[in-house]
Amino acid sequence: MYPDPALMKQKIKETVDRLDPDLRELSQRIHANPELSFQEVQAQQWLTEPLEAAGFQVEKGISGLDTSFRAVWEGQSGGPTIALLAEYDALPRIGHACGHNLIGTSAVGAALALKEACPDLPGRIIVLGTPAEEEGGGKIIMVNDGVFNEMDAVMMCHPQQKTMVLRGALACVDATFTFHGKQAHAASSPEKGISALDALVNAYAGINSLRPYLKDDVRVNGIITKGGDAPNVVPELAEAVYIIRAKTVEELKIVMDKVYRVVRHAAEGVGATVDITEGLIYAERNNNKTLAGLFQQNLEDMGIEVHDPPQTGGVGSSDIGNVSQITAAIHPYIRLGDATTHTPEFARLAGAEEGMIELNRAAKALALTAFDLYADKAALQQVRDEFEAWKQQKDEG
Known part of the structure; x- marks a missing residue:
């Protein structure tokens, strides 16, 4: 032509x-x-x-x-x-x-x-x-x-x-972890509270501890977006946003499962609950x-x-x-x-x-x-x- x-x-x-x-x-x-x-x-x-x-x-x-x-x-x-x-x-x-x-x-x-x-x-x-x-x-x-x-x-x-x-x-997904606890006065009655922030901090540390056991091309990056409103109040709500990446969607889902287990156990450990909200999965x-x-x-x-x-x-x-x-x-x-x-x-x-x-x-x-x-x-x-x-x-x- x-x-x-x-x-x-x-x-x-x-x-x-x-x-x-x-x-x-x-x-x-x-x-x-x-x-x-x-x-x-x-x-x-x-x-x-x-x-x-x-x-x-x-x-x-x-x-x-x-x-x-x-x-x-x-x-x-x-x-x-x-x-x-x-x-x-x-x-x-x-x-x-x-x-x-x-x-x-x-x-x-x-x-x-x-x-x-x-x-x-x-x-x-x-x-x-x-x-x-x-x-x-x-x-x-x-x-x-x-x-x-x-x-x-x-x-x-x-x-x-x-x-x-x-x-x-890389394949990737963003995930928001919203922790729910129970509000209380941090000085006069802390025993009546459940710290959503403690649950989040434990989850943050737990996710970081996964690093030696993940493949080199895996990336798990997060920030804390909500951690409470006043230092003298046990936080009833805390939130973190993460981006998780891996070589393929199949490998990504394996990493997601590991991260989510850490998050759920961190919440359970202090008596809190957690909601996990996923974004769309970006394929490799x-x-x-x-x-x-x-x-x-x-x-x-x-x-x-x-x-x-x-x-x-x-x-x-x-x-x-x-x-x-x-x-x-x-x-x-x-x-x-x-x-x-x-x-x-x-x-x-x-x-x-x-x-x-x-x-x-x-x-x-x-x-x-x-x-x-x-x-x-x-x-x-x-x-x-x-x-x-x-x-x-x-x-x-």
């Missing part, structure tokens, strides 16, 4: 460059107006406006999530369905310190460039707006609703300290190596050096892991300075010139890799074959 793919790729890159001023303005507008998870009303509107103007069919409120969206452009029949994922939620107090203003805008930019440069493309381009990555697991809700079942491949690109295409991510990331290889080649063709991911440690969690259990997916990274994510310095970079350079590169790499799948049926089949083989092996245990 495309006798000269290299010529088409050059056209795609030139189109991204032509769109660059508008993409910069969009990204910086989102950066200057950070919105927390499930509250991304302005970002949703701003990201969908250029897609609607370009002829994409836009639907908002996917899977019951008010700030989600799906923008679809139907090309020629007979081709694949490729989704570019947009994230756009910010962090409390430090704004876009994870660079989601860049992630959302790069997905939009890639889709606009593909449609403009390749109007006769076979297949569908989807920009999927996925809210609440930071807190709430928007993609998990959408996975459970079947949103990704129709998609042949899914991509997004994240800013980071290094450019990497195969960095993994299954990077599609074939798709990642295409992405890496496009980066290297642009003169961008790609680094190997760390062999151990140095990884977090993301709800794209759940997507990668459903279809072929990648979550590569493009370098944005030396600052680590979730810091004020990274937030500054995400709105600065360094961030705009990353945005341009990400939009190009996403568009070029999607083009590879539209233009090369053999490459698409290899991506799908790898995913189906992985899925079969996983299902067989």
Whole structure:
């Protein structure tokens, strides 16, 4: 269909460059107006406006999530369905310190460039707006609703300290432990009270004592969010919030069971009770190596050096892991300075010139890799074959 793919790729890159001023303005507008998870009303509107103007069919409120969206452009029949994922939620107090203003805008930019440069493309381009990555697991809700079942491949690109295409991510869950005791005067009648705080502190110490007996890649991190109101009152309520991580969902559930047993025994030991409230489980990331290889080649063709991911440690969690259990997916990274994510310095970079350079590169790499799948049926089949083989092996245990 495309006798000269290299010529088409050059056209795609030139189109991204032509769109660059508008993409910069969009990204910086989102950066200057950070919105927390499930509250991304302005970002949703701003990201969908250029897609609607370009002829994409836009639907908002996917899977019951008010700030989600799906923008679809139907090309020629007979081709694949490729989704570019947009994230756009910010962090409390430090704004876009994870660079989601860049992630959302790069997905939009890639889709606009593909449609403009390749109007006769076979297949569908989807920009999927996925809210609440930071807190709430928007993609998990959408996975459970079947949103990704129709998609042949899914991509997004994240800013980071290094450019990497195969960095993994741990399975994780957040858990809130709410301890209930009995209030009493701490001096005149302490024997009539049951300290919810003592139960929590015992649980905290007990969880820490698990460390020597957990695998090296397990992470159990927690904070105390409620510990009482006055030192002369036996606390009747205490609360802690934890994030538990492990290599796979299966291993995560084993760790969760150990932690929960410690928590329940700590409450029982002082006569308190405890309620355990779980968030959604974020699955580990299954990077599609074939798709990642295409992405890496496009980066290297642009003169961008790609680094190997760390062999151990140095990884977090993301709800794209759940997507990668459903279809072929990648979550590569493009370098944005030396600052680590979730810091004020990274937030500054995400709105600065360094961030705009990353945005341009990400939009190009996403568009070029999607083009590879539209233009090369053999490459698409290899991506799908790898995913189906992985899925079969996983299902067989």
